[in-house]
Amino acid sequence: MAKLQKLSGNENEIESIESSTSTYSGKRTDYLQWDDYFMATAILSSKRSKDPSTQVGACVVDNHNRIVAIGYNGFPRNCSDDEFPWSKGPDKKSLENKNMYVVHAEANAILNSNGTRLDGTRLYTTLFPCNECTKLIIQSGIREIYYLSDKYGDKLIYRAARRMLDAVGIGYRQFIPTQKQIMINLDETN
Ligand SMILES: Nc1ccn([C@H]2C[C@H](O)[C@@H](COP(=O)(O)O)O2)c(=O)n1
Numbered sequence: 001m002a003k004l005q006k007l008s009g010n011e012n013e014i015e016s017i018e019s020s021t022s023t024y025s026g027k028r029t030d031y032l033q034w035d036d037y038f039m040a041t042a043i044l045s046s047k048r049s050k051d052p053s054t055q056v057g058a059c060v061v062d063n064h065n066r067i068v069a070i071g072y073n074g075f076p077r078n079c080s081d082d083e084f085p086w087s088k089g090p091d092k093k094s095l096e097n098k099n100m101y102v103v104h105a106e107a108n109a110i111l112n113s114n115g116t117r118l119d120g121t122r123l124y125t126t127l128f129p130c131n132e133c134t135k136l137i138i139q140s141g142i143r144e145i146y147y148l149s150d151k152y153g154d155k156l157i158y159r160a161a162r163r164m165l166d167a168v169g170i171g172y173r174q175f176i177p178t179q180k181q182i183m184i185n186l187d188e189t190n
């Protein structure tokens with residue numbers, strides 16, 4: 001609980017005000033910080049993914065903190081989630097391997113940007129970008145990457161991704177949220 005102090009009518013007397021959620025001005029203090037908001041948006045977007053093992057979400061933000069693109073991993077438009085495989089099949093090269101078909105979250109976000117230029121923007125993604133998405137990130141002008149997980153970081157394609165990002169000077173940083181949990185009550189009315 002935050003403890004605020006203000007000078008009362010008697011200038012020597014200090015009045016203590018207990019407040020948990022607002023400042024003296026009345027402003028809420030427990031509002032969502034920008035970075036948490038953008039990563040939470042990426043996480044929310046990942047909830048749309050049908051991938052049973054890894055759901056990824058991505059959110060692109062401009063210099064004015066406006067969200068300009070969002071995406072999650074899924075099959076291309078009109079490739080049915082009920083017909084294409086969501087497993088990895090017998091091996092990497094099998095037609096039954098989802099990776100033959102899935103569009104990654106970061107790629108979908110870039111493709112969903114609706115013609116908005118992405119030069120100078122930041123990418124918030126729940127998983128570190130692979131080499132293919134990194135090529136798109138570089139070409140689209142994204143300048144900074146915040147990621148939550150790097151669970152495949154040792155794999156060759158992710159090492160290639162880092163090599164490209166380092167070469168072109170795109171910064172990447174693991175995101176540490178300021179709050180662990182955000183509750184969303186879809187039934188909420190004010
Ligand atoms: N940066 C990334 C990495 C992977 N994805 C997608 C591709 C798959 O749908 C899933 C990974 O599946 P797993 O190998 O864990 O079974 O995540 C992505 O969108 N962005």
Ligand SMILES: [Zn+2]
Pocket residue numbers: 104105106107129130131132133134
């Ligand atoms: Zn990718």
